[in-house]
Amino acid sequence: MKAGNAAVITGGASGIGLAAAKAFIGLGMNVMIADMKGERLVAAKAQLEPLAKEKGVKVLAQPTDVSDLSALEELECAAVQAFGKVHVLMNNAGIQPETGFFGKQMPWDRIIDVNLLGVINGTRIFTPGMVAHGEPALIINTGSKQGITTPPGNPAYNVAKAGVKALTEALQHDLRNREGCKVEAHLLIPGFVFTGLTANGRTEKPEGAWTPEQTVDFMLKSIAKGDFYILCPDGEVDRATDEKRMMWAMGDIVENRPPLSRWHPDYADAFKAFMSGSGDGH
Known part of the structure; x- marks a missing residue:
């Protein structure tokens, strides 16, 4: 990422996406934010325009429903027409309506269409051109810790984010095995971030939550270090805790425990001991 490069950000009208747009503009990059058509997208563009003017770069807003394949194709065409090349x-x-296994169909369809297919199709549409232009480029897919530890509740969200993880891993493997390819993939795994998606009616940031700006700053530093897995801590959970939770989740398979044993009453003491360092997970 350098001055003069161009970035396209879906979900760019708020939260982490908007914070990323500000950060990229700060680096002297041209930016296109994509989000659902409406006042929020218009307001986000208005907020970014003074920053872009100060840096002498372009900022554009493209109404886009990422669940619509043709809309993503239009987004790619608009970005290439505006900037010539896309570098990021x-x-x-992403969306996060509640789902239950036997609840209404619509939230399931919408989460899978936006959170998973939106990432799959966005990746498949943009990547060939990014590979072809031959300049260093990045694809950053926003995953979730819920796609790794898959806690009870909202199974559709977990499924979608687990799919994003698998997709991005496969993408990076493909890219690194293409001769001369200068495109890299990264999986952003945010911690507890205070955004419209997580606010749940709150107007003030909880003490333990990170801001979107903190998350993006951590993301940029991680990319500079070459990290593929951008595992973000927050004010409540440090990296060591995240690592142990993830190791326990994988241990369900290795140790042949019941699935989601972290929340199984028969394994509560073993999990507690594992987290405290006094147990080995058996």
Whole structure:
């Protein structure tokens, strides 16, 4: 990422996406934010325009429903027409309505369409052109810790984010095995971030939550270090805790425990001991 490059950010009208747009503009990059058509997208563009003017770069807003394949194709065409080349694609759009296994169909369809297919299709549409232009480029897909530890509750969200993880891993493997390819993929795994998606009616940031700006700053530093997995801590959970939780989740398979044993009453004491360092997970 350098001055004069161009970035496209889905879900760019708020939260992490908007914070990323500000950060990229601060680096002297041209930016196109994509989000659902409406006042929020218009307001986000208005907020970014003074920053872009100060840096002498372009900022554009493209109404886009990432669940619509043709809309993503239009987004790619608009970005190439405006900037010539895309150097950063941030597949960040996401929603989080509650789902239950036997609840209504619509929230399931919408989460899978936006959070998973939106990332799959965005990646498939933009990547060939990014590879072809031959300049260093990045694809950043926003995942979730819920796609790794898959806690009870909202199974559709977990499924979608687990899919984003698998997709991005496969993408990076493909890219690194293409001769001369200068495109890299990264998986952003945010911690507790105070955004419209997580506010749940609150107007003030909880003490333990990070701001979107903190998350993006951590993301940029991690990318500079070459990290693929951008595992973000927050004010409540440090990296060591995240690592142990993830190791326990994988241990369900290795140790042949019941699935989601972290929340199984028969394994509560073993999990507690594992987290405190006094147990080995058996």
